[in-house]
Amino acid sequence: MATDAGTEIPRFPAGFLWGVSTSAHQIEGAADEREPSVWDAFTAGPGRIKDGSTAAVACDHYHRHREDVALLADLGVNAYRFSVSWPRVRSAHGLDFYDRLVDDLCAAGVRPVPTLFHWDLPVDLDWLDRDTAARFAEYVSLVAGRLGDRVSRWITLNEPAEHTLLGHALGVHAPGRRLLFDALPAAHHQLLAHGLAVQALRAAGAADIGIANSHGPTWAASEEEADVEAAGFYDLLLNGLFADPLLLGRYPEGIGELMPGDVEADLKVIAEPLDWYGVNYYAPTRVGAPQGAEIEFGGVSMPAELPFSVREIEGREVTDFGWPVVPEGLTELLTGFRDRYGDRLPPIVITENGCSYPGVDDQERIAYLDGHVRALHRALEAGVDVRGYFVWSLLDNFEWAEGYARRFGLVHVDFDTLERTPKASYRWFRELLRAQAATA
Numbered sequence: 001m002a003t004d005a006g007t008e009i010p011r012f013p014a015g016f017l018w019g020v021s022t023s024a025h026q027i028e029g030a031a032d033e034r035e036p037s038v039w040d041a042f043t044a045g046p047g048r049i050k051d052g053s054t055a056a057v058a059c060d061h062y063h064r065h066r067e068d069v070a071l072l073a074d075l076g077v078n079a080y081r082f083s084v085s086w087p088r089v090r091s092a093h094g095l096d097f098y099d100r101l102v103d104d105l106c107a108a109g110v111r112p113v114p115t116l117f118h119w120d121l122p123v124d125l126d127w128l129d130r131d132t133a134a135r136f137a138e139y140v141s142l143v144a145g146r147l148g149d150r151v152s153r154w155i156t157l158n159e160p161a162e163h164t165l166l167g168h169a170l171g172v173h174a175p176g177r178r179l180l181f182d183a184l185p186a187a188h189h190q191l192l193a194h195g196l197a198v199q200a201l202r203a204a205g206a207a208d209i210g211i212a213n214s215h216g217p218t219w220a221a222s223e224e225e226a227d228v229e230a231a232g233f234y235d236l237l238l239n240g241l242f243a244d245p246l247l248l249g250r251y252p253e254g255i256g257e258l259m260p261g262d263v264e265a266d267l268k269v270i271a272e273p274l275d276w277y278g279v280n281y282y283a284p285t286r287v288g289a290p291q292g293a294e295i296e297f298g299g300v301s302m303p304a305e306l307p308f309s310v311r312e313i314e315g316r317e318v319t320d321f322g323w324p325v326v327p328e329g330l331t332e333l334l335t336g337f338r339d340r341y342g343d344r345l346p347p348i349v350i351t352e353n354g355c356s357y358p359g360v361d362d363q364e365r366i367a368y369l370d371g372h373v374r375a376l377h378r379a380l381e382a383g384v385d386v387r388g389y390f391v392w393s394l395l396d397n398f399e400w401a402e403g404y405a406r407r408f409g410l411v412h413v414d415f416d417t418l419e420r421t422p423k424a425s426y427r428w429f430r431e432l433l434r435a436q437a438a439t440a
């Protein structure tokens with residue numbers, strides 16, 4: 001892959017957040033020490049997880065978090081994004097675990113940045129029910145009351161777009177529903193939950209609140225009208241549907257009327273001002289007119305009745321997940337956001353960026369991250385207010401429907417012995433952080 005690797009990475013501003021991200025269900029294990037989530041139920045179904053695995057043990061981070069905090073300290077990140085498991089918080093002593101984790105992070109000089117929901121909904125709850133949003137705000141108040149004396153920066157939700165699309169529309173993630181456009185209420189209720197959580201966090205004294213939304217540029221397969229139209233629609237589903245309500249207080253045209261309840265009143269809650277906006281970026285998507293057939297793309301089968309079809313981005317290196325490597329897509333995305341949202345756009349933090357490759361001498365991952373950090377700097381130079389960058393992920397982990405087959409970690413995990421081995425990319429990132437700190 002062509003990179004500028006070898007030349008020095010430009011300096012980011014002083015105070016820039018450099019971190020890594022994880023999520024509870026993907027690393028914690030200790031499933032018998034918490035209530036079940038929709039992911040436990042989904043995983044138990046036949047053929048759902050490609051390698052037949054479960055997250056019952058995962059990286060056993062629940063019992064090994066001290067070792068993982070030591071890895072963070074040695075890496076030199078100044079922030080760590082993890083998620084709090086709602087099913088664990090509901091269980092006896094569940095909050096004690098996050099209490100210890102936060103204490104250990106603070107002692108190691110690493111700023112804790114918890115995400116309050118990363119897809120592991122308690123199994124008795126359902127995002128199709130409006131009431132789940134209110135339950136979420138209660139849970140958030142509880143967590144903020146316990147951790148808020150040491151945690152200042154919070155993330156409400158992780159990627160409601162993917163959770164809706166993969167979990168409720170296409171059925172390849174928990175809770176495994178294939179509702180297509182009837183999944184939209186799940187999106188609305190998550191957005192409402194986000195707004196109520198922002199209110200709950202502010203009531204608990206928090207002043208540094210964001211969300212982690214997945215976004216990427218949509219490229220039309222051709223200039224033909226049908227392709228451009230289909231790409232526009234896909235862009236609206238991935239980007240506009242989740243960013244417009246938060247940043248502009250409205251849904252894209254034609255969407256609001258598909259949502260349940262008093263949408264206008266809900267939008268006022270959903271648009272509670274954010275202190276920063278988190279973007280998870282992996283790759284752009286190339287989209288064209290429907291092809292009239294079920295298409296398999298990136299491990300997901302897309303039904304023929306969708307009004308668009310996802311196409312391959314040709315001429316690009318792909319990760320072992322088959323995702324194209326397109327660093328400049330990050331610059332394009334961020335400058336596009338700045339142009340679309342203007343003054344309404346709060347400072348940006350990249351809350352996830354990373355790639356799946358096997359092995360511990362992971363030169364491809366180094367090239368991927370190197371390219372994306374430079375692309376981020378170009379967005380900064382173009383005037384986008386970027387305040388942080390988190391690599392997905394610290395550890396190889398339970399990659400949802402892919403099981404343990406896809407490895408995103410800077411640290412290799414042997415899932416038989418649970419031994420952690422830092423990869424070449426871990427050392428590369430540590431050097432980058434040292435160089436940045438030296439000139440901060």
Ligand code: BGC
Nearest residue numbers: 023158159162214280392399
């Ligand atoms: C999710 C992570 C996931 C990663 C790689 C993001 O969509 O937030 O949980 O592991 O992508 O697929």
